[in-house]
Amino acid sequence: MNRRDFLFSSSAAVALPAFAGNTRLGLVRSAHAKLRQPAPPDDALTYPQVREMVFRAIEYGAPRAGSLEAKIKPGSWVVLKPNIVFLRPHPSYAPGDITDFRVTRAVLEYVATRSQAGRITIAEGGTYRNLKDPAEDNVVLQGGRRATAYSFDWGHQEFPGFGGSLGTMLAEFRSRHPEKKFDYVDLSYDAVRDAGGHFRRIEVPKASNGAGAFGARSDYFVTNTITGCDFLITIPVMKVHLQCGITACLKNYVGTAPREAYAIPGAFHNANLHEQHSAGGRIDPFIVDLASFHPPDYCVIDGIRGLQTQEHSVQRAGQTVRGNLVMACEDPVMSDAMVARLLGFREHDIDFLHMAAKRGMGSMDLSRLDLRGDEPDREARKWEKPGNWYGRCNREWLLRGQNSRWTPHAAPFDTIDLPAATQVAPAAGVTYTAAVNVQSEGHRRGYLWLGLRGRVAASVNRELVARTESQTRYRVGQFQFPVSLKPGMNRLEFEVQPLDGQALLSVLITGPRNDGDTIEGIRWMS
Amino acid sequence: MPDSQSGGSRPSESMLASASYDRTPRIGVVLSSFHGATEHDGTPIRGLAGPRPVDAELTAAQFDAMLGKALELGSRGRRGGLPVSPDEWVVLKITSGPAATDPRMVDGMLRRLLEDGRGKRFTIADAAPPGEAYTEMLRRLRERHPGVRLEYADLSADACLEVPAQRRTFAARNPQGVYAIPRTIRECDKLITLSPLQTSAVTGVALSVSSYWSMAPVSVYGPRREKLAALGDPVDVLNDLYLHHPADYAILGGALHHDAAGVVRHNIVIAGGNALAVDAVGAAVMGFQPEHLPLFDKLEARGFGVAGTDSIWTRGNEIEDARRPFRKPPPWDKS
Numbered sequence: 001m002n003r004r005d006f007l008f009s010s011s012a013a014v015a016l017p018a019f020a021g022n023t024r025l026g027l028v029r030s031a032h033a034k035l036r037q038p039a040p041p042d043d044a045l046t047y048p049q050v051r052e053m054v055f056r057a058i059e060y061g062a063p064r065a066g067s068l069e070a071k072i073k074p075g076s077w078v079v080l081k082p083n084i085v086f087l088r089p090h091p092s093y094a095p096g097d098i099t100d101f102r103v104t105r106a107v108l109e110y111v112a113t114r115s116q117a118g119r120i121t122i123a124e125g126g127t128y129r130n131l132k133d134p135a136e137d138n139v140v141l142q143g144g145r146r147a148t149a150y151s152f153d154w155g156h157q158e159f160p161g162f163g164g165s166l167g168t169m170l171a172e173f174r175s176r177h178p179e180k181k182f183d184y185v186d187l188s189y190d191a192v193r194d195a196g197g198h199f200r201r202i203e204v205p206k207a208s209n210g211a212g213a214f215g216a217r218s219d220y221f222v223t224n225t226i227t228g229c230d231f232l233i234t235i236p237v238m239k240v241h242l243q244c245g246i247t248a249c250l251k252n253y254v255g256t257a258p259r260e261a262y263a264i265p266g267a268f269h270n271a272n273l274h275e276q277h278s279a280g281g282r283i284d285p286f287i288v289d290l291a292s293f294h295p296p297d298y299c300v301i302d303g304i305r306g307l308q309t310q311e312h313s314v315q316r317a318g319q320t321v322r323g324n325l326v327m328a329c330e331d332p333v334m335s336d337a338m339v340a341r342l343l344g345f346r347e348h349d350i351d352f353l354h355m356a357a358k359r360g361m362g363s364m365d366l367s368r369l370d371l372r373g374d375e376p377d378r379e380a381r382k383w384e385k386p387g388n389w390y391g392r393c394n395r396e397w398l399l400r401g402q403n404s405r406w407t408p409h410a411a412p413f414d415t416i417d418l419p420a421a422t423q424v425a426p427a428a429g430v431t432y433t434a435a436v437n438v439q440s441e442g443h444r445r446g447y448l449w450l451g452l453r454g455r456v457a458a459s460v461n462r463e464l465v466a467r468t469e470s471q472t473r474y475r476v477g478q479f480q481f482p483v484s485l486k487p488g489m490n491r492l493e494f495e496v497q498p499l500d501g502q503a504l505l506s507v508l509i510t511g512p513r514n515d516g517d518t519i520e521g522i523r524w525m526s
Numbered sequence: 527m528p529d530s531q532s533g534g535s536r537p538s539e540s541m542l543a544s545a546s547y548d549r550t551p552r553i554g555v556v557l558s559s560f561h562g563a564t565e566h567d568g569t570p571i572r573g574l575a576g577p578r579p580v581d582a583e584l585t586a587a588q589f590d591a592m593l594g595k596a597l598e599l600g601s602r603g604r605r606g607g608l609p610v611s612p613d614e615w616v617v618l619k620i621t622s623g624p625a626a627t628d629p630r631m632v633d634g635m636l637r638r639l640l641e642d643g644r645g646k647r648f649t650i651a652d653a654a655p656p657g658e659a660y661t662e663m664l665r666r667l668r669e670r671h672p673g674v675r676l677e678y679a680d681l682s683a684d685a686c687l688e689v690p691a692q693r694r695t696f697a698a699r700n701p702q703g704v705y706a707i708p709r710t711i712r713e714c715d716k717l718i719t720l721s722p723l724q725t726s727a728v729t730g731v732a733l734s735v736s737s738y739w740s741m742a743p744v745s746v747y748g749p750r751r752e753k754l755a756a757l758g759d760p761v762d763v764l765n766d767l768y769l770h771h772p773a774d775y776a777i778l779g780g781a782l783h784h785d786a787a788g789v790v791r792h793n794i795v796i797a798g799g800n801a802l803a804v805d806a807v808g809a810a811v812m813g814f815q816p817e818h819l820p821l822f823d824k825l826e827a828r829g830f831g832v833a834g835t836d837s838i839w840t841r842g843n844e845i846e847d848a849r850r851p852f853r854k855p856p857p858w859d860k861s
Contacts, residue, residue, distance in 0.1 A: 089541040091549070153537070266543075387692060478713055
């Protein structure tokens with residue numbers, strides 16, 4: 001596959017253009033020809049090598065202001081937000097789980113030496129109690145003493161060339177740059193509070209185009225640092241994610257939800273964030289909602305090492321994948337779309353990218369990418385997806401009413417609740433008819449994945465392809481049937497009879513690999 | 527979490543009370559003679575009310591007590607904590623033939639799930655028509671639980687889907703990884719395997735994972751599944767089949783088993799949520815070294831669990847006490 005094919009092979013989605021013109025993205029691999037010390041893709045790297053990769057990527061991925069430093073106003077409060085979800089003793093930690101500290105250090109150095117920022121804060125909220133928290137769960141000990149992300153000493157082997165802790169690194173920068181302020185904020189304990197000291201929920205701000213929240217609940221606990229800073233640089237590590245496919249620039253915001261407000265007793269992860277704000281069976285809505293409080297002003301993506309299969313350790317050898325690359329870009333949606341491609345996904349299948357694009361956070365249209373640096377397809381690695389992965393199901397429905405007329409219906413999520421969508425109660429004898437048109441670039445053979453509660457007969461171009469029923473647990477993609485599409489427009493129709501008072505349906509077409517990715521070269525249309 | 531010393535001058539590191547991350551497989555091992563035991567922390571485990579010798583004929587109640595105790599010990603939480611939600615479709619994959627699943631295990635498992643309100647549809651499945659025992663069992667249970675769908679599926683007659691697995695496969699002569707898998711296995715929510723202990727000339731032991739071989743339809747692979755065998759090393763082919771739906775729970779045992787010389791009477795139930803760990807314990811009980819069995823070795827390397835009994839938390843009878851050496855077929859008799 002050449003570069004053009006790699007970038008432009010999926011035409012399955014169109015996002016609202018948000019950034020005018022093309023977006024620059026810098027991609028630098030360890031073997032980049034212009035590095036002073038290029039290294040093969042499988043080699044461990046030194047700090048000078050990582051530092052140079054980061055600096056070059058930022059230069060290549062210059063924002064519209066001309067450079068990253070030009071975009072940071074003098075005296076600004078800049079927050080660097082890496083992923084430090086775990087510290088090493090956590091049983092689910094594996095190399096590639098968190099942002100490489102050398103990447104964070106390099107970004108810190110870039111901002112400290114080249115910009116006129118007044119205050120630079122490293123901020124994150126992870127699964128570790130702070131020193132003052134009296135709870136006795138999720139306490140990290142090092143050398144017999146409590147440790148936090150600030151004080152945890154990583155030693156010299158985990159991130160060669162970065163020895164010590166965040167604390168020692170920040171102390172060094174304070175010493176070198178006395179004109180600037182350097183600090184660390186544990187976002188887990190930085191929740192916005194009201195005058196009475198209680199956690200305060202804040203509504204997701206409306207985008208300039210009117211787009212609002214996507215989550216089941218639109219008011220969130222957020223942090224003072226994220227809402228108060230002037231400039232936010234998201235510094236994720238790129239990984240496969242069990243629930244939303246990939247984790248990178250936007251998913252990195254889950255660490256900004258304060259655990260002191262969202263955790264349940266005895267645990268220290270954002271259980272209530274998932275409980276209260278997930279929608280349509282997905283976490284994508286709250287990813288974008290959290291990012292909406294302060295969308296990234298810039299993105300630097302750590303692709304030195306990441307995790308395949310899922311985002312934390314599955315205790316299996318080979319889960320860590322060495323990518324030896326760094327990317328930088330102003331547009332978080334474009335950045336994450338590129339991450340999706342690099343990890344073997346179709347950006348169309350990453351639901352939160354559609355939501356973020358709807359809010360005007362960026363564009364997922366890779367045809368508008370101005371890529372500088374290395375080719376994305378070179379040294380491409382195959383990343384294993386989660387076992388239960390499914391892409392973005394159809395949302396563009398036609399529903400036949402009692403007058404036999406077809407009405408377009410845009411479903412917000414993968415599953416359409418037919419009684420609710422048609423306003424027809426699921427009584428005995430009722431049959432719901434739903435359809436969707438699928439534009440195909442050519443002949444395609446793949447699999448039709450159905451999620452179902454009820455009894456369904458499914459046809460493609462008037463040919464019956466599936467007949468089944470289900471009254472048990474609803475699952476997207478539970479029922480799979482071979483299907484063929486012809487070039488041009490294809491008509492899929494579904495007759496669904498309710499069972500147990502329910503008629504639920506989801507539809508996805510995946511390719512010959514039957515791997516859950518939307519088949520190449522199709523577009524859903526109503 | 528125990529302290530970890532990472533070598534060299536690195537200080538000790540640990541994490542206190544990181545909830546529910548204990549991945550050590552918990553496997554219940556219960557002989558009909560089980561008098562009781564103690565946990566690692568000294569907590570007593572009550573024995574069976576009426577323990578019987580391991581070669582004795584058991585009444586239905588005695589067998590059920592043995593099964594219940596193994597399920598309790600091989601699961602997390604109260605009442606076994608079997609991993610089935612109220613609205614799920616559960617398939618119980620049995621083994622037919624000379625070495626057959628003891629129907630009392632199936633009956634006991636179904637009764638417990640039904641009484642606990644776990645599951646909405648239950649399918650007993652194997653590549654053979656139902657025997658009289660299962661027909662009668664289902665009739666009886668349907669009478670008692672009319673709101674639940676209870677059925678038998680002959681996998682040899684089941685509709686199939688030929689698809690690649692979603693993960694990397696290993697059979698050398700099937701590089702695309704395409705297998706015909708019965709829809710019942712593909713579409714169910716939870717898969718529980720129930721198997722006797724038996725030896726195998728091909729893989730050493732034929733336990734929970736090996737029962738997947740019989741899922742492959744003869745209509746596609748031939749009457750002796752010769753086309754399946756032609757796809758590569760049986761260990762790799764079994765690995766590929768297992769990928770399509772790894773067992774959610776596994777139970778080994780019963781009263782009658784098979785080795786190279788014939789029938790073995792040994793009243794035992796081994797149960798747990800990780801089929802590889804259950805099979806490893808079963809193999810150890812049979813006198814094998816599970817880490818030396820290529821099937822288990824490869825499954826462990828591919829992330830399906832642990833095969834070393836040192837890494838498995840057995841509760842109930844110790845493996846050494848439960849051991850009843852099986853006569854091994856060649857070439858396994860030399861190991």
